[in-house]
Amino acid sequence: xxxxxxxxxxxxxxxxxxxxxxxxxxxxxxxxxxxxxxxxxxxxxxxxxxxxxxxxxxxxxxxxxxxx
Numbered sequence: 001x002x003x004x005x006x007x008x009x010x011x012x013x014x015x016x017x018x019x020x021x022x023x024x025x026x027x028x029x030x031x032x033x034x035x036x037x038x039x040x041x042x043x044x045x046x047x048x049x050x051x052x053x054x055x056x057x058x059x060x061x062x063x064x065x066x067x068x
Contacts, residue, residue, distance in 0.1 A: 001012050005022035016023050 001010055001014065001024065002008070003010055003017040003020060003022060003024070006017060006020040008017055008019045010017050010019075010024070014024055
């Protein structure tokens, strides 16, 4: 058999060309298309809430601290 990519003589039972690595037949099964991963906004929301809570606590402590 002759490789369809590079023209090298390969064995009739070969699955791939030993020289260029091209498959000798078409794939029976195609891999599933990769799904696009979407980032959920929940991490951003949690980060904003944590920062807001920390700012609120800092303001509370500063406003309610005893005067020197």
